[in-house]
Amino acid sequence: MIAFTLIMLSLINLCSNVFKYFRDNFNTVKKLSKYLFFIILFVLNYQSIWAQDQKFTISGYVYDASNGESLIGANVFVTHPDGRKTGASTNVYGFYSIQLNEGKYDVVYSYVGFATQVKKIDLKANIKQNIYLLEGQELSEVVVTAERKDENVKSTDMGKVDMGIETIKSIPALMGEVDVIKAIQLLPGVQAAGEGNSGIYVRGGGPDQNLVLLDDAIVYNPGHMFGFFSVFNSDAVKGASLTKGGMPAAYGGRISSVIDVSMKEGNNKRFQVDGGIGLISSRLTLQGPIQKDKSSFLIAARRTYAFDIAQPILKKTDFAGTNYNFYDINLKANYTFSDKDRIFLSGYFGRDVFNYNNTVNQTNVRMPWGNATTTLRWNHLFSDKLFMNTTLVFNDYKFAFHAGQLDFKMLVKSGVRDYNAKIDLDHYASVKHKLKYGYNYTYHIFTPNSGKLNSGDTDFSIDEGKKYAHEMAWYVQDDWDISDRFRLSTGFRLSMFQQVGPYRYMPKGVYGGDTIQYKRGDAVKTWWGPEPRIAMRYAIDGEQSIKAGFSMNYQYVHLVSSSNSTLPTDMWVPSSKWVEPQKGLQYSLGYFRNFKDNAYEFSAELYYKDMKNQIEYSEDYYKEMNEETEMGYVFGKGWSYGMELFAKKTKGKFNGWIGYTLSYTWRKFDMLNYGNKFPARYDRRHDVSINLVYEINKKLTLGGTWVYATGNRITLPIEKYIVDFMLITGYGDRNAYQIPAFHRMDLSLTYVPNRKPEKRFKSEYNFSIYNVYNRKNTYFIYYKTEGNLLLGNLTTKAVSVSLFPIIPSFTWNFKF
Numbered sequence: 084m085i086a087f088t089l090i091m092l093s094l095i096n097l098c099s100n101v102f103k104y105f106r107d108n109f110n111t112v113k114k115l116s117k118y119l120f121f122i123i124l125f126v127l128n129y130q131s132i133w134a135q136d137q138k139f140t141i142s143g144y145v146y147d148a149s150n151g152e153s154l155i156g157a158n159v160f161v162t163h164p165d166g167r168k169t170g171a172s173t174n175v176y177g178f179y180s181i182q183l184n185e186g187k188y189d190v191v192y193s194y195v196g197f198a199t200q201v202k203k204i205d206l207k208a209n210i211k212q213n214i215y216l217l218e219g220q221e222l223s224e225v226v227v228t229a230e231r232k233d234e235n236v237k238s239t240d241m242g243k244v245d246m247g248i249e250t251i252k253s254i255p256a257l258m259g260e261v262d263v264i265k266a267i268q269l270l271p272g273v274q275a276a277g278e279g280n281s282g283i284y285v286r287g288g289g290p291d292q293n294l295v296l297l298d299d300a301i302v303y304n305p306g307h308m309f310g311f312f313s314v315f316n317s318d319a320v321k322g323a324s325l326t327k328g329g330m331p332a333a334y335g336g337r338i339s340s341v342i343d344v345s346m347k348e349g350n351n352k353r354f355q356v357d358g359g360i361g362l363i364s365s366r367l368t369l370q371g372p373i374q375k376d377k378s379s380f381l382i383a384a385r386r387t388y389a390f391d392i393a394q395p396i397l398k399k400t401d402f403a404g405t406n407y408n409f410y411d412i413n414l415k416a417n418y419t420f421s422d423k424d425r426i427f428l429s430g431y432f433g434r435d436v437f438n439y440n441n442t443v444n445q446t447n448v449r450m451p452w453g454n455a456t457t458t459l460r461w462n463h464l465f466s467d468k469l470f471m472n473t474t475l476v477f478n479d480y481k482f483a484f485h486a487g488q489l490d491f492k493m494l495v496k497s498g499v500r501d502y503n504a505k506i507d508l509d510h511y512a513s514v515k516h517k518l519k520y521g522y523n524y525t526y527h528i529f530t531p532n533s534g535k536l537n538s539g540d541t542d543f544s545i546d547e548g549k550k551y552a553h554e555m556a557w558y559v560q561d562d563w564d565i566s567d568r569f570r571l572s573t574g575f576r577l578s579m580f581q582q583v584g585p586y587r588y589m590p591k592g593v594y595g596g597d598t599i600q601y602k603r604g605d606a607v608k609t610w611w612g613p614e615p616r617i618a619m620r621y622a623i624d625g626e627q628s629i630k631a632g633f634s635m636n637y638q639y640v641h642l643v644s645s646s647n648s649t650l651p652t653d654m655w656v657p658s659s660k661w662v663e664p665q666k667g668l669q670y671s672l673g674y675f676r677n678f679k680d681n682a683y684e685f686s687a688e689l690y691y692k693d694m695k696n697q698i699e700y701s702e703d704y705y706k707e708m709n710e711e712t713e714m715g716y717v718f719g720k721g722w723s724y725g726m727e728l729f730a731k732k733t734k735g736k737f738n739g740w741i742g743y744t745l746s747y748t749w750r751k752f753d754m755l756n757y758g759n760k761f762p763a764r765y766d767r768r769h770d771v772s773i774n775l776v777y778e779i780n781k782k783l784t785l786g787g788t789w790v791y792a793t794g795n796r797i798t799l800p801i802e803k804y805i806v807d808f809m810l811i812t813g814y815g816d817r818n819a820y821q822i823p824a825f826h827r828m829d830l831s832l833t834y835v836p837n838r839k840p841e842k843r844f845k846s847e848y849n850f851s852i853y854n855v856y857n858r859k860n861t862y863f864i865y866y867k868t869e870g871n872l873l874l875g876n877l878t879t880k881a882v883s884v885s886l887f888p889i890i891p892s893f894t895w896n897f898k899f
Contacts, residue, residue, distance in 0.1 A: 138513070143211050143213040154197075158170060160190070161188050161189070161190050164187065172234070195733075235686065236622065238620065239618040242329060243324065244324065255829035260312050264313035272328075287339075287721065287724075292338050292667070294335075294337035295344075299476055304453075319346050324342075326341040329669075332575060333558055335556050335614060357370075361894040365385070379416070387409050405438070415430070416428050424462065426460065427461075433454055434451055448485065453481065456478040458475070477502060480499045483496040495534035499527065514564070523558075526552075527551065527554060529656060534546075551584070558575065559575055578612040579610070581608070585602060587601065608658070610639065612666075616632075629673070632671045640656070642654070643700060665696045673688035682735070684731040694720060699717055720750070723746060729741075738776055744769070747768070749761070764796045767793040783833070783834055783835075784833045791825070792826070794821040794861065797822060800814050826858060831849060831852075850891070851891070856889075
């Protein structure tokens with residue numbers, strides 16, 4: 084009953100927000116409905132043309148038999164009478180469709196970690212066939228050889244990695260917190276923002292250039308605890324995928340990568356409880372059927388308590404009065420009306436809260452920030468060949484800073500709110516063509532820094548004013564199997580971004596004059612972005628292939644930061660009269676090879692990325708009161724190129740991967756570094772990651788990671804001199820120096836005690852050690868000045884500050 088109440092409250096909240104937006108933007112919605120009508124009309128007509136094909140269709144869904152979860156990317160292969168094999172993969176909702184001539188076939192269904200299932204069919208008409216795969220068991224009714232897992236070689240995907248939650252959980256974690264983002268940081272081409280940080284740089288791009296999605300909702304700040312942990316609760320996550328090259332046309336809005344995280348749907352077979360108790364946090368997940376085999380729910384919650392426990396110790400230190408915690412809640416429910424219609428409702432709410440209260444000087448600080456998202460999705464089958472997903476998303480990111488001392492009070496806040504609607508169609512036109520097309524619309528509301536100051540009877544406000552924008556995109560993509568050796572994936576995305584009123588500004592360099600004003604809905608500035616995408620694969624033989632790709636992307640929202648990672652104080656700003664969209668072009672070439680019946684995978688990729696309209700703060704920028712932040716930006720270009728090597732073992736008791744990246748990342752701004760090019764602060768020449776897992780026996784599993792990275796770039800002072808008894812510091816070229824190289828080893832041991840098969844209660848104990856050999860990696864450098872200026876014995880010394888020493892941790896996980 085509690086679960087049902089929470090789900091209904093989330094649905095009411097989503098509907099009220101959507102109604103409010105439609106009410107306030109009726110004319111815009113009316114125009115967009117015309118585009119939607121023509122898209123559906125086009126699809127239905129196009130479908131009728133393909134329906135003239137006389138081939139029959141096998142279609143359906145592939146599920147996990149134990150809990151009813153749909154299996155993403157499950158393989159469906161068909162063996163023809165002449166020995167040929169054709170196949171397909173399930174989409175993100177577990178749906179598949181294959182067209183064949185009349186005849187008798189063996190259809191093989193397989194998924195990693197599940198028993199392969201074979202169905203013999205005599206195809207004389209369209210067949211709908213839902214499959215339930217059993218985890219880790221072989222079916223006795225038929226003996227088969229599992230179909231080779233050769234997507235690494237066969238697909239056109241470049242720079243894409245899918246990670247199941249079991250793989251993520253096997254990686255040693257900081258303080259026992261299993262982390263999706265930190266697992267992704269171990270892949271080649273991906274660099275961590277810093278020690279313990281969840282920010283990432285992908286192939287030379289900044290942290291804001293990554294599109295991070297949770298059930299189709301954009302996550303603007305994916306970090307908890309100032310970035311040391313991600314917002315994704317591993318118990319609520321089904322899996323995650325990273326796309327760092329050859330971005331499909333269905334994705335847009337960012338120029339570097341896509342991190343697409345999918346939540347579990349909830350067990351529709353039986354009620355289930357999962358949880359874990361660790362040193363810094365605990366988590367609890369409830370899931371089960373609302374109506375068995377038709378609908379289910381999931382509720383997952385997590386909270387930290389390390390600072391709460393440490394309060395008696397903190398009271399005796401300089402940190403007395405300091406407290407911090409984060410918490411998050413995931414909600415999801417779904418209902419299957421029939422094989423043709425299914426709805427999903429999911430939500431996320433997370434908050435970080437930092438508090439400081441000093442009773443001596445009566446100072447108090449409170450800083451809350453976090454994301455809230457709600458997603459409503461409707462799956463509909465027009466036919467066996469045409470699958471549609473319609474999505475409504477509401478997301479809201481907020482940051483606030485409250486401070487006070489005696490009668491002085493201050494409030495500063497910022498944020499982003501989005502209303503999003505989109506339609507995506509998967510069209511299985513024929514054996515050789517799989518089409519995807521759709522439309523995406525987002526209404527943005529940006530709240531730059533605004534605040535209030537109060538001291539006694541005096542009030543003062545700081546307000547740049549909210550900014551509003553429409554963002555739209557139309558896309559089409561065709562995956563075409565030209566022959567057994569050659570596959571081509573072509574796509575085109577047309578994007579549009581329009582800043583609209585109400586908006587007012589004072590022309591740059593004009594003070595005391597009239598402001599220019601735009602009324603509500605008036606177009607301030609409109610940007611269009613054509614985005615072609617192409618990828619190809621040439622199969623040398625069944626075990627090796629060559630791939631190439633090109634993609635062009637536009638990015639219309641930006642995060643300008645002076646730090647090395649995404650912090651809650653950073654602001655998102657839209658493209659506008661002063662800020663042009665970022666533009667990224669990426670070229671990639673790769674060689675892919677599998678060995679020993681696909682037990683080993685290897686890939687080598689070369690890439691070159693060209694980035695236009697990159698944004699930084701000017702070196703001497705000082706923000707005037709109520710001045711628009713955009714006035715302090717400078718614009719330039721960037722480029723990055725490199726090589727990525729990746730070797731992976733997928734079978735046996737001993738498995739894992741090794742990744743290596745060689746990269747160069749440059750920036751050039753006319754207003755920075757005297758107009759000369761300079762390395763980006765995350766330019767790292769070498770990056771190595773090793774992740775290995777060994778199953779000692781049924782009870783014990785050992786995991787280990789080792790990472791090495793060339794140090795981050797920094798700008799250092801190179802001289803000090805005295806002018807009028809003032810000490811002046813002179814700096815060298817921008818980012819001309821590097822901090823010492825970073826390297827660290829982590830180990831984990833998971834113990835699963837004996838349990839009786841008939842008992843539902845299961846548990847495991849995880850012991851992990853972070854930074855095994857206690858490496859003091861440099862987190863930042865500051866300069867300590869000693870001596871007396873007047874006596875002439877002034878000296879300056881660089882001091883390296885490291886963050887995490889060796890940290891053991893323990894987590895007890897349970898399930899029943």
